[in-house]
Structures are given as C-alpha cells and as structure tokens.
Amino acid sequence: MQLARVNLEKEQRISELRNQCTIIRTTELAAAQDRLADLERQKDEIMKFYSPAALLNKLQKSMAKLDEESEELHQKFLEKDIDLPPFVQKYKKLRTAYHRQALLYLAGKTSLR
Numbered sequence: 001m002q003l004a005r006v007n008l009e010k011e012q013r014i015s016e017l018r019n020q021c022t023i024i025r026t027t028e029l030a031a032a033q034d035r036l037a038d039l040e041r042q043k044d045e046i047m048k049f050y051s052p053a054a055l056l057n058k059l060q061k062s063m064a065k066l067d068e069e070s071e072e073l074h075q076k077f078l079e080k081d082i083d084l085p086p087f088v089q090k091y092k093k094l095r096t097a098y099h100r101q102a103l104l105y106l107a108g109k110t111s112l113r
Contacts, residue, residue, distance in 0.1 A: 056108050063101045070094040 048054060070091055077087040 052108065052112055056105060056112075059101055059105045059108070063098055063105060066094055066098040066101065070098065 073082070073087065073091055073094065076082045077084075077091075082090075
C-alpha cells in the first residue's frame, strides 16, 4: 500500500519530466530542421554556379573574350602597331586557348544531350 502511495506521489514528477523532455525534443528538432533547410538552400545556391549549364556559359564567355582579344591583336598588327614575331607568338597563344576551350565546350554540350 505504501509503495503504491509513493508511486502515485512520483507520478506528477514523472509527468512533468516527460513534458519537459517532449518540449526539449520538439525545440531541438525544430532548430535542427531550420538549420538543415538553411544548409540545403546554401547548397542549392552553390550548386547553381557549378551546374553543367553554368559552366558551359562561363566557358562560352571566356571563348568570346579570347576571340575578341585575338581580333584586337590582329587589328593592331594590320595597323602596324605590333611587329610580326610578337604578334605571331601572342596570336597563336590566344587562338590555341580559344580552340581548346571550344573543344571543351562542344564536348560538354554533346555530353548533356
């Protein structure tokens, strides 16, 4: 009989502790879910920069820049602002880089199909 009374007296405390555990669990879960959502948003933002389409776009912009630089260099040569040896060296370097990137671009475009 006394054991039953002691158990009944402890029931209120046990119930309070259960409620506290539930509150703590719920609060920690909500915080963890918020953190997870934030991290997933950050991941999505970062992945936008490294998506195949974004990388191909960057490659295309770089190709356009190299093409423009080589055209400017060619124009300088035609206007006799640059001598033949340095022109050939620089022009060859620019066009080689351009064509290397063009091949990468075509390979990337083909692999996305």
